[in-house]
Amino acid sequence: MKRQTLMLWTLMILGGTAGWAPAVQVTFRVNMSVQMAMGRFNPDTDLVYLAGTFNNWSTTQDLMVRNPSNPDVWEITLDLPAGTWPNYKFVMLRAGTGFAWETRDNRWFQVPSSDTVLDVVYFDDITEVVTNRQPVTFQVDMSVQIANGVFDPAVGRLAVSGDAIDDWANQGTHLLTPTPTNEALWAGTFEITARVGATVNYKFIMDGMWESRPNRTFVMTNEPIVLPVVYFNDVTNPAVPIPVTFSVHMGVAVARGWFNPETDFVEARGSFLTTPGGAWVGGFQLTNSPANPYVYTGTFLTTNQAPGSVMLYQFVINGATWETTGDRTWTFANTNAVSLPLAYLNNVTSLGPVSLQVRDSGRVELQWEAGPRVRLQTAPALEGPWTDVPETEGAGSWSGPPGGAMRFYRLIGP
Structure with a gap:
C-alpha cells in the first residue's frame, strides 16, 4: 500500500495537479x-x-x-x-x-x-468630491516622427488621453495642435480635475497609435501647470536601418493542432513594418529548417526604428490568427543587429497539466488537454527509458491498473 501511495503522489507532482x-x-x-x-x-x-x-x-x-x-x-x-x-x-x-x-x-x-x-x-x-481644477499644458516635439515619414503635420492628429483627462477614452476631445512658430512642436492646454498631490497618468496618441512606452505622469497642484517638451514615444533619433531577427518555436502549436507545418505559415507583424501613418501592414513570413523544423526564423531590415525606440510585434498564423497574449516589445539600445529572444506562440511552452484520479475500482485515470500530436509516455524512473503509452496520441485520457511499481508519466509532442 505504501508503494502504491508513493506512486500516485509522484503522478500528481509530475502532472501538476493542484490541491483541492x-x-x-x-x-x-x-x-x-x-x-x-x-x-x-x-x-x-x-x-x-x-x-x-x-x-x-x-x-x-x-x-x-x-x-x-x-x-x-x-x-x-x-x-x-x-x-x-x-x-x-x-x-x-x-x-x-x-x-x-x-x-x-x-x-x-x-x-x-x-x-x-x-x-x-x-x-x-476617491472618498470626496474633487474640486481642484487647473489648466495643464502638454507639449510634444514631433520632429523625429515627421523626419521618419511616420507623421504628416498637414493631416496628422495628435491627442492626449489619461485617467484624470478622459478616463483613457481617447474620444478626440483633447487634440494638440502645432504651435504658430514651429510646426514640429505640438501643444494643447486642457482643464484637468484632480486632487492636489494626485499622480495623473497619460499618453499621447498619434493618428490612432498609442505610445508604447509606460504611462507618463505628473503630480497635480493647485496652480496652472506647463509640462516640459517631450518626444513622441521618447524617440529622439532619426530612424536608421537595423537588421532584426525574429524566432518563434511552433512545436507546442503543432502538437496542440493550432498550426500545421504542411499547410500553414507564420509571420512577424508589428511597428517595424507600417504605413506612413504608423498602421501595421502586411507581414514578414518566417521559415524553418530541416535541422530544427519547429523553429521559424527570419531577419528583417527595419528602417523606421532608432536607438531608444520601442518596437511592438506579434506572431501571426496565416495572416489572420493573432497571438492572444498582446503585443511583444523590444527597445533598441543602438543600431547594431538584433536577434530577438526565441518565443513560443502565445507564450505557451508546455503541453499542459495532467490530472490524476483514482477510481473506486482502484484503476488510475489520467486526463489532459487533447491535441492531434500530443501523446502520453511512461517510464520507471525520471531518467527513463520513456516509452509511448499505446493509443494515447490525439486522446485526452488514459486509464489502467496502478501496477506494483512506481511509474512516471509525461506528455510529449512531435
Whole structure:
C-alpha cells in the first residue's frame, strides 16, 4: 500500500495537479457616490463590473448590482477557493465612452475559510468630491516622427488621453495642435480635475497609435501647470536601418493542432513594418529548417526604428490568427543587429497539466488537454527509458491498473 501511495503522489507532482480547496462565498462592495457626484458615473445608464484573476480580468462576466438598501453601493457575490489570493479591480462601463478602470494598484486579499463580506471601498479610493481644477499644458516635439515619414503635420492628429483627462477614452476631445512658430512642436492646454498631490497618468496618441512606452505622469497642484517638451514615444533619433531577427518555436502549436507545418505559415507583424501613418501592414513570413523544423526564423531590415525606440510585434498564423497574449516589445539600445529572444506562440511552452484520479475500482485515470500530436509516455524512473503509452496520441485520457511499481508519466509532442 505504501508503494502504491508513493506512486500516485509522484503522478500528481509530475502532472501538476493542484490541491483541492473548498469554495466560499465572497461579497465585493464598492461605493459609487463620489463618482456620481463628480458626474463620472450615471446609475441610470452606466454599469459596474468586477474584474480579476478569478475571471481572467473579464470586463463583461461579473456585473455588479445596486444594493437596494444603500443606493450608493454596488455589490456582487462570487464563489472563490478558500486560501487563494485573488487580485481584482472595479471597472465602470460608461455609456458613450467605454470602460474606465480604477487607476490604483490591484486590490487583493486572501480568501478565508468561511463565507465573508468585504468592507465597502470607494471606486479608485476617491472618498470626496474633487474640486481642484487647473489648466495643464502638454507639449510634444514631433520632429523625429515627421523626419521618419511616420507623421504628416498637414493631416496628422495628435491627442492626449489619461485617467484624470478622459478616463483613457481617447474620444478626440483633447487634440494638440502645432504651435504658430514651429510646426514640429505640438501643444494643447486642457482643464484637468484632480486632487492636489494626485499622480495623473497619460499618453499621447498619434493618428490612432498609442505610445508604447509606460504611462507618463505628473503630480497635480493647485496652480496652472506647463509640462516640459517631450518626444513622441521618447524617440529622439532619426530612424536608421537595423537588421532584426525574429524566432518563434511552433512545436507546442503543432502538437496542440493550432498550426500545421504542411499547410500553414507564420509571420512577424508589428511597428517595424507600417504605413506612413504608423498602421501595421502586411507581414514578414518566417521559415524553418530541416535541422530544427519547429523553429521559424527570419531577419528583417527595419528602417523606421532608432536607438531608444520601442518596437511592438506579434506572431501571426496565416495572416489572420493573432497571438492572444498582446503585443511583444523590444527597445533598441543602438543600431547594431538584433536577434530577438526565441518565443513560443502565445507564450505557451508546455503541453499542459495532467490530472490524476483514482477510481473506486482502484484503476488510475489520467486526463489532459487533447491535441492531434500530443501523446502520453511512461517510464520507471525520471531518467527513463520513456516509452509511448499505446493509443494515447490525439486522446485526452488514459486509464489502467496502478501496477506494483512506481511509474512516471509525461506528455510529449512531435
